[in-house]
Amino acid sequence: MPKNKLPQLAVPAGLVGIVLMLVVPLPAFFLDMLIAVNIMFALLILLVSMFVLKALDFSIFPSIVLVATLFRLALNVSATRLVLRDGEAGNVIGAFGHFVAGGSLVIGLVIFFILVVIQFMVVTKGAERVAEVGARFTLDAMPGKQMAIDADLNQGMIDEAEARKRRQEVSSEADFYGAMDGASKFVKGDAIAAVIITVINLLGGFVIGVVQHHLSPGEAITTYSLLSIGDGLVSQIPALLISVATGLIVTRSTTQGDLGTDVIGQLSRQILPLRIAGGAMLLLCVIPGLPKLPFLVVGLLVVFASTRLKSPEEKALEELPPPVEQPSPDSPEALAEDMRVDALALELACDLIDLVDTTVGGDLLDRVRSLRRKVALDLGLVIPPVRTRDDLELPLSTYVIKIGGVVAGRGEAPTGAVLAISDALEGLPGTPTREPVFGLAAKWVPMELRHQAELLGATVVDRASVITTHMAEVVRDGASRLLGREEVRSLVEMVKRTHPVVVEELTPAMLNLGEVQRVLHALLDEGVSIRDLPRIFEALSLRAKVSADVEGLVEAARAALGPAISAPHAVDDLLRVVTLDPRLEQSMFESMVAGDGGTHILLDGERLESLTMQLARMVEQAEQRGFNPVLVCSPQVRPGLRRLVRTSLPRLPVLSYGEVTGQLRIETIGVVEDVHATAA
Template identity: 40%
Template sequence: MPNFFNKIIETFDKYSEIIVAFAVIGTIGIIIVPMPSGVLDFLLVLNITIGITILLLTLFIKNILEFSTFPTLLLVTTMFRLSLNISSTRLILGQGNAGHVIDAFANFVTGNNYIVGAIIFIIIIIVQMVVVTNGASRVSEVSARFTLDAMPGKQMAIDADLNSGLIDEETAKKRRLDLQREADFYGAMDGASKFVKGDAIAGIIITIINLIGGILIFSIQYNMGAMEALDKFGKLTIGDGLVSQIPALLISIASGILVTRSDDKQGFGQTVTEELFGVSRVLMIAAVVLLLIAFVPAFPTIPFLIVALIMGTVGYLLNENEKVEAEREIAQAEIIQTQRLEREREVEEGVTTFLVEPIALEIGYGLIPLVDEGNDDNLISHITSIRRQCATEMGIIVNPIRIRDNLQLGSNEYVIKIKGNEIAKGDIYLNKYLVIDPGSSDFDLEGIPTKEPAFGLDALWIEERDREKADLNGYTVVEPVVVLVTHLKEIIRANSHEILGRQEVKQLLEGVKEKYNVVVDELIPDIMSLGEVQKVLQNLLKENIPIYDLVTILEVLADNGTMTKDIEVLTEHVRHALNRTIVSDYLNQDGVLQVITVHPELETLIGNNMQKTMSGSIPVLEPSIITKIFDNISKVNDGLIGMGIQPVVLVSPKIRIAFKNLISYNFPHIPVLSLNDVPNNVEIEGLGMVDKV
């Protein structure tokens, strides 16, 4: 028998699309083809079953995307109910009998008084149209608008998680698709709710037609008395209306539940149980209030007393459970703290404590839960991901980052150090979320104003209860650990040239030597020393040029290292070989390089006054001339940033190094490229010029 049922299920899955197509066409056929009362009974029971199933399904799903076909299903079920209404009308007006189901509903609900049944029918219609459907339609409309408004912020959050290594490319694609499906769902629900209103109106009209038409037909054609016809068709009409509108009410309630659900990864029952009965003090206070009401003379004592005892018992048991959970958490925290102290003691006793770590992260005591190894999403796993990203994106090796707690820091404070020196610091709150508004800094939320530490954007720390509101307002919502990790990654990127020491360069060369030993053996030590190669790589990283194409870099150094030992000149040769990599980050969507140029007379002036120093080549110019250069750059730079364009300065190869060194302190984020850095097939568009002084 199990094999037989399995074959039936497999066959249904295989031909499900064909079966559903015939079912939809059959729904239209019911309107045309007269249905026997027995078949109509079966279809009415099926209609009620579908309504119950849809309602239960909305209670158990954890996300609206698990029932994304609901708007379409709403239309199909509405047409099915209307088809059954038409079939039952045909039987009522033609035979005066619509089958056992309608008759049973008529007798059970109305009894001997069809007026009571009519009132119940009208109440169901009012509840369905005015309360449930109207509210669900409004929620769908608002949700659709807020979901569309919040899409850019959510997409930025997905990109931020992808860039920080929290998710992979496949997960990012799935989240973007889910985001689009969610917007489509609420948009479809906004229109689909109109089907339910139309169904209710059509049900009222059909009911009136059944009542008036049945009385007229059987009074005139079959010589039935008016009161007898009214009694007979009053019951049948009310029964028919109830049979069709009760499933409609179930589906309306299901639509209301579905659009008002929050995405909390739990079923409705579990969420309600945790939130409604999750605080023992609330239940116990409610029990006391009910107990007091029970002894008020005007109120019945027994019902209030029973409910008060139940609420008090549940509250007491929940309170005991909360005590056990609290003791367990305290014990676990003590174990973790003890293990951490033992590990730190072992390290401090070793010789490594006398060495300065290349990168260190110090955290306040309030952030210690971030390094809990029992949590899969802990800070250590994020840092491991950062090191992997730095190797992939920049080509550098980042040694393990030392994390230690520092009691001198604030509870929520952290400090990032490079070679023992404090480079950056910030504050995060583990029980809050950081909200960033990509449009403006006027937040419609309550929280702690702050600056996003990695990029300096205006931000706000909000409570977890306001997270959904922030999403609906289109803000970018970031978890605290992501804030810290993103800040750490940007610090590593900005200071990668300091982090790259001789030991790291040697590790990189050993990795290259496994497959390309010829170029390494030729270059080191006969042509260049390890330190000279390090200086070239540091110059590249200082201008945000990745060094993952290490083979090309070494070959260029081997070709030109015999002719010159000038590190700046060698760096320019390497840049020329990496021109595709350099330019790719600055091209617009059309593949065009939009640049700021330098007036030829100014280039000549800088070229004639260059001087080499310990910090590199710089132009020796009068302070007034330098001030005018900076003013010109600032004016053009502000204009391009206002247009949303990344400023890039293009100069001749002769002065590139000197010009970059000149503006690096005032405009560190403006890249300076030479004509050798631009491939021949790249189109250049000039958007401004640094004028002559």
């Protein structure tokens, strides 16, 4: 039989065996073995419940409780059958009846009922209540946990796989505590059944001994009742272990260690309570009539243990890494570090440090790390780690974003305020400003007025979100400046692992890394994602056989990425476009001039002014209607036209006809007329 089939069949076979035990008599020796297995099984469950770090690590526990309860009841039935039929039930039950109970029916009954009270009234009752409350609170908290997971996913802090994993954990936790609420009822019922079974055994054994076997009442009690008590004790000890394990599981909080480590670790951190407790034990020694030796020994041991423990401050100092000898400020190493230019840096004024201080809830660093992941998924560019530091020379509430040591963005984030984006906030106190990304009218309002701003229809953003959003826009605008030669080499190596033929055909046979870098720069400058590098490299390989002109290579890559370029600009599969009058486009084609930076279109001042004004008017009208259009032209004219309108309309995408084909529906919202043709 394959090994993986054995666990699959063992449990069902065991359950079938338990059912057979209820109806098939067992030999005394075999019953002794099963009783030993029962005690071992209960002890194993208790130890596992102590060593798990969280309850979900032992999620099968409710089912195990049911199986263990059924197994224990089946042993009770088998033992009862042997006791009443043969007057003996194996060595284990006999030993518990005579040794543990001292051969006395009264002592055995007292011990048995004490165990029942401990199990039923103390452990089981408390575990049942904790399981009930835990199930209710877990179900109540489930929507909030799901919303938190969705929020982390939307902010890019986790990926879809991690989100699915967390949702599964939340669902499993709710299912587990719901099952534990039911499993605690098994333990409670088991305690009640043990009392009833023992009483039945006592009465049944006494009647059988006196009536059927004609024994005297004393002999009947000695023979049958002690065995019944032994059977009850044998079953109650594993039942108590299972009850304790149930209580440990439902009261277990999520920590970084097992139960023993947590207990010793947390108690050992409280030195003062240990010393007070030890001193209290020593004081009891002076009370007349009390034995002094037990309290003296215990008190001295506790006081001695407290003197050997270290305070949390001393432990923290020991855990600190040894101080590293700092080089002299004038040493070559220090000067080289000061000379190093960070690819991407975020500098904060001194009053913005709370945004990165996790002890007061600052999460800016986590958001910046999430931003790196989001940019990688959107643009296909792995930006370098962001160096965040304070700058005492910056004005208060000011932050600066630098690319390559040069300021690429600057803004303000006043302490104790939130940014309300709206042009209808005259009634609220605050500092008027402009939203740093799109330049929308906004106002920094006190944090306590956030709700009022939302009631006025404003979009309210916290300070960390403002900085993160601004940095995301700066990174997108300056993405090409963050893609160095080393980063290009890493991207090529990444593609080579999955598409070796594509890379071997392209570089270095046709294009070197510098030429590939220039193509990727041009794509990033126009906001085109380079995530699909295999397709880009395939297009470059085909184009490079004809010409290594960078502009032609860029257009070839754009043609290969056509659907991916046009899709982000569409809304509900509808792409709204602005086109050129054919005569104007022909004039542009005829006036194209090749230069060092690529193709340029030379238009006279009147045509250029008319082109700019018409495009600006159409874009403004489209934005007032709630959508952003794109300008579409022929592939030959597109590079030059993009350079022509980039200064006046930097956010207007310029696409070629080949890039808007596919499944998108096209709606033309305007045509740029040729001013000369109109005048004629």
